Amino acid sequence: MPRYRRHLPQFEDGLFLAWTGMETDLIFSQGVDLPGFAAYPLLESAEGRARLAHYYRAQIALGRAQGVGVILESPTWLAHRDRGAEIGYAPDRLRDLNRQAIAQMAAIRDEKGDLPTVLSANIGPRRDAYAAEPDMTADEAEAYHAEQIATLAATEVDVISGYTLGSVDEAIGIVRAARRLDLPVVIAFTVETDGRLPTGAPLGQAIAAVDAATAGYAAGYMVNCAHPEHVAPALSDAPWMARLRGIVANASRCSHAELDEAETLDAGDAHDLAAQLAALRARFPHFSVLGGCCGTDMRHMARIAEAARSA
Template sequence: METDLLFTQGFDLPGFASYPLLETTAGRRQLRAYYEDLIALARDKDVGAILEAPTWVANRDRGAQIGYEPATLVERNTQAVAFLSEICADHDDVPVLTSGNVGPRADAYAPTEQMNAAQAEAYHIEQINVLAQAGIHLISAYTIAYTEEAIGIVNAARQCGVPVVVAFTVETDGRLPTGVSLGQAIKAVDNATDGYSAYFMINCAHPDHFQHVLSDASWMARLKGLVVNASRCSHAELDQSTKLDDGDPVELGQQLAALHRNYPNIRVLGGCCGTDMRHMAEIASAFQGGKLVP
C-alpha cells in the first residue's frame, strides 16, 4: 500500500509512515478505498480478507523520527483499529480479520543494531498492548530480519493475550538479512516461544528470491503465508529506487498459484512493494473458494 501511495497516488509519507493519513479526510478516504477494494475482491472470489492497519512504523523510535510523541502514537494506533473495525462492520457479509501491523524497530534491510529477545519484548509490547486493548484480531509482525526481534514480538503478543503472525523478510538468496536460513529462524522462534505464533510468512521479497529454499522439511508446516514484492530488485536496489517497479501482475499471480499447488498449507497471499489491486486480482483469480482454478 505504501509504495502505491508514494509513487502513484502522490501522497507524501514521511518515514514511510501511512498512519498520518488517518488525520485528514483525504487520507482516510484513500485508506478506506484500499480496504474496501480488498473486501470486494474477497467477496467476488469467495475467500476471506485480512486488513492490515497502517501502523507498520507507528512505534516509539520510528515515530520520533518524524516528530510523533508517544502519546500521539497511542492515539494513532487506537484510531487505526477503530477505523478498521468500522469498515468491517459495514461489510459483515465477508469474513474479515483486522491485523495490527508491527514493524521492526530499526531498518529491516540492514539490522546493524540488534536487540536481544528481552529487549525486543520490552520495546514492542508498548505498541502491541495498545493494539490489543483497542480490539485488534491479531498482530502481524512484518519485514522482520532477525530471530531475536521476532522472539520478543511473539512473547509480547503472548503477554497481551493476542494471536501473532511473524513475517520474515529474505534477501535474493532466500536467507534473512543476517544470513540465517528461513528454516533456522522459524525453528528458533518456535523453540523460544513454545510455538505461540499462529503461523509464519515471508514478505518483502519476490518469489524468485525464496522459492528455491522451500522444501518438504518439517518447518514448512509453519509457513502459511506469502506477501510478496512485484519487483525482483534486491532490498538495496529498492532502497535506491526513484520509480516504482510494478513487475508483471499476471506472472506474479501464476507464481503464487504454483507455490500454493506445491505447498497447499500456504493459504494467506498478498502483495508488498510495487503491488496494487491489479496484482491482488491476479493472485485471487487463481483461487475460487480457496481452491486453485484448473
C-alpha cells in the same frame, strides 16, 4: 469480543488475501508524501482517512468477488516509539493513532457484512529490517514492542502481525510481548534474493529458533517483501514448512538494496507474479495467505486471487 481473536481462519482451510503494498502505491502511484515511509499520519486528516477507507473497501470488494477472505492490514507498521519520534510523533499521539487505525478497519468490516475479514495490527521493525546484524536482544525487543502491542490489545484487533522482520531476536520479542497479552501473533520474515534473512540465517532455522524460544506460541509464519523467486530457494519438504502459511510478495525481482535506490515504481508483471504464487500454493496446499507487498496494487491482488483459486 473480536470475531477471530480465539480462532484465526487465515490458518485454517481456505484462502485469505493480504495486501501490504499501500505505502509504495501511495508514494509512486498516488503522489502522496509519506514522511519516513509511514502511512499512519493519513489518519490525521479527512482526506487521508478516506484514502485508507478506499483501500479497505477495495480489498473487501475483491474478496467478495473472488469468494475468498481478506486480511485488512493497519497502517501502523511504523507507529511505534522510535520510528514515530523520527517524524515528530510523541508516544501519546502514537497510542491514539494506533487505536484509530483499528477502529476505522473495524467499522468498515462491520458495514460490509459477513465476508471473512481479519483485522491485523501490522507492526514493523524497530530499525532497519534489512540490516546484516541484529541490533537488539530478544528481551530488548520484547520490552520495546510491548508498548505498541499493549495499546492494540485494547482494540478490536484480531491478530498482531510482525511484518518485514529480518532479525530472529526481534521476532522472538514480538511473540513474547503478544503472548504476555494473550494475543494471537503472526511473524512475517523478509528474505534476500538467496532466500535467507538479511542476517544470513536460513528461513527454516529462523522459524525453528523463534518457536523454540516461545514454546511455539506464534499462530504461524509468513514471508513478505520478497519476490516469489527469492523465496523459493528457502522452501523444502522439511517439517518446519508446516509452520509457514503464506507469502505476501513484492512485484519486483530487484533486491532490497536496489529497491531502496529506485526512483520509479517497479510493478513487475502481475500475471507472472500471480502464477508463481499460485504454483507455490499448489506445491504447498497448506498456504492459506497470499498477497502483495511493495509495487503491488489491486490489479496484482485480483490476478493473485484468480490464479490461486484455479491452481
